[in-house]
Amino acid sequence: MKYAAPTLFMCILTLVAGMLPFSKANAEDLADWKLPPVPVPADNPQSKAKSTLGHQLAFDIRLSKNNSISCAGCHLPFAGGGGHTPRSFGQGGELGRWAPSWVNAAYYTSLFWDGRAASLEEQTGALPGHMGPISAPGEMGGDVTAIVKKLNAIPAYKKGFHKAFGEDATRQNIAKAIAAYERTLIARHSPFQRYVDGDKKALSPAAKRGFNLFRDKAQCAACHTPPLLTDNAFHNIGVPQVGPLKEDTGRYAVTHDEDDKGAFKTPTLYNSASFLFSMHDGAFSTMEQVIDHYNKGGDPKNAHQDDLIEPLHLTKKEKSDLIAFMKSLTDPKLNRIHRPRHMP
Numbered sequence: 078m079k080y081a082a083p084t085l086f087m088c089i090l091t092l093v094a095g096m097l098p099f100s101k102a103n104a105e106d107l108a109d110w111k112l113p114p115v116p117v118p119a120d121n122p123q124s125k126a127k128s129t130l131g132h133q134l135a136f137d138i139r140l141s142k143n144n145s146i147s148c149a150g151c152h153l154p155f156a157g158g159g160g161h162t163p164r165s166f167g168q169g170g171e172l173g174r175w176a177p178s179w180v181n182a183a184y185y186t187s188l189f190w191d192g193r194a195a196s197l198e199e200q201t202g203a204l205p206g207h208m209g210p211i212s213a214p215g216e217m218g219g220d221v222t223a224i225v226k227k228l229n230a231i232p233a234y235k236k237g238f239h240k241a242f243g244e245d246a247t248r249q250n251i252a253k254a255i256a257a258y259e260r261t262l263i264a265r266h267s268p269f270q271r272y273v274d275g276d277k278k279a280l281s282p283a284a285k286r287g288f289n290l291f292r293d294k295a296q297c298a299a300c301h302t303p304p305l306l307t308d309n310a311f312h313n314i315g316v317p318q319v320g321p322l323k324e325d326t327g328r329y330a331v332t333h334d335e336d337d338k339g340a341f342k343t344p345t346l347y348n349s350a351s352f353l354f355s356m357h358d359g360a361f362s363t364m365e366q367v368i369d370h371y372n373k374g375g376d377p378k379n380a381h382q383d384d385l386i387e388p389l390h391l392t393k394k395e396k397s398d399l400i401a402f403m404k405s406l407t408d409p410k411l412n413r414i415h416r417p418r419h420m421p
């Protein structure tokens with residue numbers, strides 16, 4: 078009894094002292110999650126004319142062999158540019174990998190699941206000496222020199238390239254226009270980004286609890302780090318290998334480092350709750366499956382699995398809170414990427 082008053086006093090003091098820095102820390106904490114401006118290479122500044130042209134090119138089957146398939150033929154416009162089959166189908170039949178989303182791809186420091194391309198420009202496959210969808214025999218299978226000729230023979234494209242670059246279509250300009258378009262696909266209007274910007278009502282209580290789980294008990298933020306939700310690194314998280322490939326060594330094919338066996342690039346997660354599939358081989362089709370995979374500690378039998386993947390012991394309610402947070406990362410605008418109104 079004798080100590081009650083001072084104890085109570087101490088309690089209040091601790092509480093007040095503890096709360097002040099907490100609310101400040103919390104605000105700073107949120108700022109850490111704000112998506113930064115998109116990095117733009119010095120030799121390819123953004124312009125409306127360029128991204129409009131890139132949008133048209135991404136939806137044009139004339140960029141492929143026999144006018145058969147466009148970029149958007151594999152990267153589904155209504156699911157943030159993610160593939161509509163677990164593995165993509167190109168000129169060479171079924172590929173070994175799922176077509177990843179275009180949403181926030183502009184932030185990656187390397188492209189493809191194994192990071193073998195250094196920029197969005199290089200990724201397209203239009204640049205000399207770089208294999209990518211336009212030129213890859215198994216994808217669009219095009220002869221890029223012939224495509225350049227074809228585009229310059231279409232008056233509206235010729236005009237579009239002159240407006241964007243002041244010159245005819247070239248291999249470089251095709252790559253630059255498509256990359257400039259991809260740099261416009263940023264999930265700034267997702268409820269989570271609105272919340273980070275100060276709209277406290279943008280997240281439901283469940284999504285807020287999910288956000289805490291994401292960075293605390295569920296350990297997602299260890300790899301899906303703020304602000305991009307990717308560490309731009311490669312990890313083996315024990316995803317089951319499905320599809321035509323018996324084995325996909327992932328990053329190992331690029332580095333030949335044993336530690337990279339079965340490691341894939343950490344994706345940015347924005348819009349992922351609306352993808353029809355996920356993971357390098359499209360192994361999962363619902364967020365529930367993804368969370369269950371992490372919850373059971375991935376695949377403990379996988380000798381190369383990252384040490385950060387271990388059983389999480391999430392309750393049913395925690396799983397559904399985490400899913401509510403994952404849904405708050407979806408920018409509805411980017412699930413409605415339309416075909417350009419005017420095609421050349």
Ligand code: HEC
Binds near residue numbers: 146174179182189200
């Ligand atoms: C035949 C289907 C298909 C077509 C057509 C296609 N892609 Fe892809 N795309 C894929 C697949 C599959 C991957 C993953 C391949 C890998 O990681 O090895 C991919 C990867 C990408 C990536 C990397 C994203 C990341 O997370 O690293 C981008 C960007 C991309 N494609 C853009 C394009 C563009 C632009 C075009 C048109 C020039 C295009 N794609 C055409 C199937 C396709």
Ligand code: HEC
Binds near residue numbers: 316346352367371
């Ligand atoms: C050890 C690093 C690591 C941790 C921890 C981690 N992830 Fe991942 N995440 C990855 C990598 C790497 C991939 C891609 C793996 C693959 O394709 O084989 C991935 C893929 C995903 C995907 C699929 C997205 C897409 O575009 O295909 C989702 C969703 C996801 N993670 C959510 C989570 C959640 C939720 C947590 C916490 C429970 C979490 N991750 C924890 C590294 C991690």
